[in-house]
Amino acid sequence: MSEKQNQQNPKKGEPWKPKEKFDKKANKKKQEQEQEQVEGKQETNKQQQQQNQQPIIPQQTIDQQSSQPQLPINDKQIALADASKEPNKRKDFLSHLPIFQDYTSVSIKTVKQIDPFTLHHAFIELCIQYQNGQCIGSTHRCVEFLNALKQFIRDYKLSRQSNYFAMAFLDELKEIFNLMKNFRTVNEGMSTSYLFIRECLMILRDTRLDENESKIWLCNQIDQFIQSKIIAASELIVKNATQLIQEGTTILVYARSYLIENFIINYIKQGKQLTIFVVDNPQFGEGSQLVNRLQQQGISCYQILLSHVSYILSKVDKILVGASSMLCNGALVSRVGTALLACLASTHKIPFLVFCESYKFSEKSQIDSLSWNEIAQLQQGNENQQYTSLSLRYDITQSNYINMIVTEVGLIPATSVKAVIGEFKKYNYVDAIEVPRKEQ
Amino acid sequence: MNLSFSSKSDSMSITLKKVLDEFTQLNETTKEHYAVILIKVMINLITNSKEMTMQGLTHEIKTAGEYLINNAQAGHGRSELVLRSTQTIYQHYISKGLQHSKADSMEALKQTLLEISQELIDIIIRSKDNIKTQCLKFFNNRFKVLVVGYSNVVIYSLIEAFKAGIVMEIYIPEGRPKSEGIETYRQLTEIGYPCKLIFDSAIGQVMENIDMVLTGAEAVVENGGIINRVGTYTTAICAKFQKKPFYVLAESFKFTRLFPLSQKDLSDSIRYSQEEPCFSEKLQLPENMDFINPLCDYTPPDLITLLFTDVGVFTPSAVSEELILIFNT
Numbered sequence: 001m002s003e004k005q006n007q008q009n010p011k012k013g014e015p016w017k018p019k020e021k022f023d024k025k026a027n028k029k030k031q032e033q034e035q036e037q038v039e040g041k042q043e044t045n046k047q048q049q050q051q052n053q054q055p056i057i058p059q060q061t062i063d064q065q066s067s068q069p070q071l072p073i074n075d076k077q078i079a080l081a082d083a084s085k086e087p088n089k090r091k092d093f094l095s096h097l098p099i100f101q102d103y104t105s106v107s108i109k110t111v112k113q114i115d116p117f118t119l120h121h122a123f124i125e126l127c128i129q130y131q132n133g134q135c136i137g138s139t140h141r142c143v144e145f146l147n148a149l150k151q152f153i154r155d156y157k158l159s160r161q162s163n164y165f166a167m168a169f170l171d172e173l174k175e176i177f178n179l180m181k182n183f184r185t186v187n188e189g190m191s192t193s194y195l196f197i198r199e200c201l202m203i204l205r206d207t208r209l210d211e212n213e214s215k216i217w218l219c220n221q222i223d224q225f226i227q228s229k230i231i232a233a234s235e236l237i238v239k240n241a242t243q244l245i246q247e248g249t250t251i252l253v254y255a256r257s258y259l260i261e262n263f264i265i266n267y268i269k270q271g272k273q274l275t276i277f278v279v280d281n282p283q284f285g286e287g288s289q290l291v292n293r294l295q296q297q298g299i300s301c302y303q304i305l306l307s308h309v310s311y312i313l314s315k316v317d318k319i320l321v322g323a324s325s326m327l328c329n330g331a332l333v334s335r336v337g338t339a340l341l342a343c344l345a346s347t348h349k350i351p352f353l354v355f356c357e358s359y360k361f362s363e364k365s366q367i368d369s370l371s372w373n374e375i376a377q378l379q380q381g382n383e384n385q386q387y388t389s390l391s392l393r394y395d396i397t398q399s400n401y402i403n404m405i406v407t408e409v410g411l412i413p414a415t416s417v418k419a420v421i422g423e424f425k426k427y428n429y430v431d432a433i434e435v436p437r438k439e440q
Numbered sequence: 441m442n443l444s445f446s447s448k449s450d451s452m453s454i455t456l457k458k459v460l461d462e463f464t465q466l467n468e469t470t471k472e473h474y475a476v477i478l479i480k481v482m483i484n485l486i487t488n489s490k491e492m493t494m495q496g497l498t499h500e501i502k503t504a505g506e507y508l509i510n511n512a513q514a515g516h517g518r519s520e521l522v523l524r525s526t527q528t529i530y531q532h533y534i535s536k537g538l539q540h541s542k543a544d545s546m547e548a549l550k551q552t553l554l555e556i557s558q559e560l561i562d563i564i565i566r567s568k569d570n571i572k573t574q575c576l577k578f579f580n581n582r583f584k585v586l587v588v589g590y591s592n593v594v595i596y597s598l599i600e601a602f603k604a605g606i607v608m609e610i611y612i613p614e615g616r617p618k619s620e621g622i623e624t625y626r627q628l629t630e631i632g633y634p635c636k637l638i639f640d641s642a643i644g645q646v647m648e649n650i651d652m653v654l655t656g657a658e659a660v661v662e663n664g665g666i667i668n669r670v671g672t673y674t675t676a677i678c679a680k681f682q683k684k685p686f687y688v689l690a691e692s693f694k695f696t697r698l699f700p701l702s703q704k705d706l707s708d709s710i711r712y713s714q715e716e717p718c719f720s721e722k723l724q725l726p727e728n729m730d731f732i733n734p735l736c737d738y739t740p741p742d743l744i745t746l747l748f749t750d751v752g753v754f755t756p757s758a759v760s761e762e763l764i765l766i767f768n769t
Contacts, residue, residue, distance in 0.1 A: 351701040351702065403701055404663070404699060409764075410697070411662065412662070412760055412764075413664070413699075413741075413757065415757035416757070416761055416764060419760065419761040419764045420764065423764065423768055
């Protein structure tokens, strides 16, 4: 098969033998299909997938599929009105966005029969958690990704021919990252951590550590990244925010953000009073999750829906939201609905504050919500419905609606994101990475 | 043990009093800017300090600065913001200098600090000239300018413009309750500008004839807004509505790390003036009148067109980047 041929063309000096690398436990799981594959392969895959999951759809659509540039995975819940057209692919203005199929561990096994690629079991668990909503939220996803990566590093064994851990692992990392993109889009935090690990591997390549020491050092670096960029940053942000918000103010929060949750819990534990309105998310229900978690800590708050916000705004002093990422032009990428809230806030002249760690700052630039986004699945009862669902995960809030960003670097206006990125690039995202020395 | 502890705090309070006396004395005798006086006082503090450690010295500078800011009668009713921002920048340069210095002994260290301080004084003294050079490109003959408040930098730039041959019509609002506009009027008419004094309530009516608005600043905050004498915010709103450019002339040592989101976020010492406003004797004031007398107000960055500083001409969004550069290098 063509993939095996790709595998057998090795890179210079490095034969690639997948099955020898993992231990027995990992060998049982198989990997996902790559996006850049031969079209003939894709058709057979699709045929089998369709036979497995969608017996209703007629076979004539396959020819139409092969003649178009494609997304290899079909969305079973979207049905077009015109039956003669391709029922499983979007043809509207969202056709450029990635669609992710729902996988369970059973369906992965059927897919894996076609595909000999293997993916470590930690990543498969992670991807399934991404899919079914157990692991959502940018910080949570990034931390779980790094934990899975650490497990992978520990299980990883170099093949006999290649002596250098760093170079082999670099390719491995790239493969994993590309494969994970099949499940859900990679958010900015994960990209930054990926770049950071690549920097570490570059440094590792120039040293002469052996395999075990390299692994230990790399795991330590990942721990350091999590500690300084996520945990310590969150503490600093909470501290900065506590000085901003005076006692007795009324705040409005949207959906569920790790930072804002920490901030509220911290603030109330210091004995100060706060009136909290939690706005619930229409599709994902993250607002109710936040309310539950706050109630577990003994904090009472009001819960309202996004459609009810306009009458409550006159009573609100400040609006706090979390971020998936901050873009270079000062725009905020966050859970869908945030842009609505920002427009309302600016009309009522209510300060709109964003809580975002600096590792989520991105060099991308976007002005509207549609050029890049992620389609979310709507839970529909009837599969044969005659309309197309339009449900996105993220939206873009422009910089002129954002009053202030609270980061661990300090309080900055939305236009200074690129200055902060420039500062961090000088330091390789964390302070200078300490070069490992061989132990005597 | 107890004796030595109390003697240390005693000596500290003596130093603080000396520092304060020096500051007030220099303020009254010389005509220099508060920032320059502050740093000169700090220079004397460093030369006379008996501290033997770096930490001790920095701590002493910090406490002295705080004491000065809280207690100095900054005169002309100016708020403590200028002193505070200068002190922050000064401390930052000091700590950077200490980090990078290769001095071995306390004397050599003090020498480095004194050099840094002198450099900072030079920068501050030259800042007015830098601002003036950049401003001149924006002034033209027969412009109508509204000058808000009493700012040394604005007056200096206008005087230099006059000497360069640019004659503009100046409208000066009186600037109650302190009536600082009258001082501006006096200084500008001495040079020869055709000036007109207007009442604060007439700003809206006059605005349609104006070509640009000039003002100074007490402090420039992180998002590019300014904190200035009360009345600036109102004028800025009028100018924005009438689509007139609103220019702020501020030196770089006025940049602070404050970030107010509204008028409520200013500290109490800035929001409430300590002085009693004076009213004309012809008015028959009721007894025990209750009034709101703020000292300064906050102008948000979307009302400001450009900021003229000695490090360059900025839009308000660039101020934050400058601050990051100052405080991160």
